Amino acid sequence: MEIQDEAKAKLKKVGAENLSNEELVRAFLDSFGQSQKINQLTNHFWDTIGDIAGYGLLSQNEKRKIFKNIPDATVALEAGIELGRRIQKQPIHLLGKVLGSAQLGQMMVSRFQKEPQEHLLVLCLDTKNQIKREIVVFKGGLNSAEVHPREIMVEVLRVSANSFVLIHNHPSGNIEPSTNDLAFTKKMKKVGDLMGIRLIDHLIVGDQSYWSAAEKRFI
Incomplete structure (x- = not known):
């Protein structure tokens, strides 16, 4: 060669x-x-x-x-x-501020309404809850039991985020978390805590409403 x-x-x-x-x-x-x-x-x-x-x-x-x-x-x-x-x-452009689960949940319901594919979205936040980065880490046929925390945390670390929010939609419209969803939430909270990067919430978005791990005091 x-x-x-x-x-x-x-x-x-x-x-x-x-x-x-x-x-x-x-x-x-x-x-x-x-x-x-x-x-x-x-x-x-x-x-x-x-x-x-x-x-x-x-x-x-x-x-x-x-x-x-x-x-x-x-x-x-x-x-x-x-x-x-x-x-x-170029400084990192702030995409907006997360004021609370209700505001974010309704915003995501509108965004993913009628979406036929499942998405897993990560919001990377700074110390003031400003969104530093938003990225879809998985799309289509998502099985949260198979999602590796490494794929998520590498994106969080990329912008030196202080905390992060996970969001995924259920195309069926049913917002009740599966056993795998709950286990995945616990796993990501543990990983975040170990790394000093707090998981603020995990939202499951349906056609008309959402489920929030923070609001349900699951995390």
């Missing part, structure tokens, strides 16, 4: 953060179908900038000259760098 192919394969396998600067440049150029010129182009790149920090010191005209025969590569590299810069600077 060619060096450039190895870099591209490694990126797909372990992620960009685990590649060296040289491997990242090779993988980037290979995405433009420049496999036959990789060595020449990468050598020219490093000769021009010295080290990776040197790229930011170049003028726009100097940047365009690095890959002058493939102008789309220059545009793509600039766009990628700017996106990375913005991701680092």
Whole structure:
């Protein structure tokens, strides 16, 4: 396997953060179908900038000259760098505030009403109960007995949440929790407590109403 192919394969396998600067440049150029010129182009790149920090010191005209025969590569590299810069600077957008189970329950009834598939939704909250992230972690044919806490907690940890709320809908409209639902709620509360990230509520949403573990004093 060619060096450039190895870099591209490694990126797909372990992620960009685990590649060296040289491997990242090779993988980037290979995405433009420049496999036959990789060595020449990468050598020219490093000769021009010295080290990776040197790229930011170049003028726009100097940047365009690095890959002058493939102008789309220059545009793509600039766009990628700017996106990375913005991701680092952009604060997490707060999606709203959870004021209570009743408010959230009614909101979710409206949202999932007539929804034919089962969803498991996680709301990640900060210290003021502001929603930092909302994500559907499972969809369709949900069996809560088979849901692994790891899949949920990795999303909670991703935004350093202080607490979280679980929500899932019953397409049948019946909001009564199953034995598996109750066991799952207890399991997630225990996992959250062990990690210092409190499970505030688990809502089961039907067609017209909802069931709340917090309101029922189940947790």
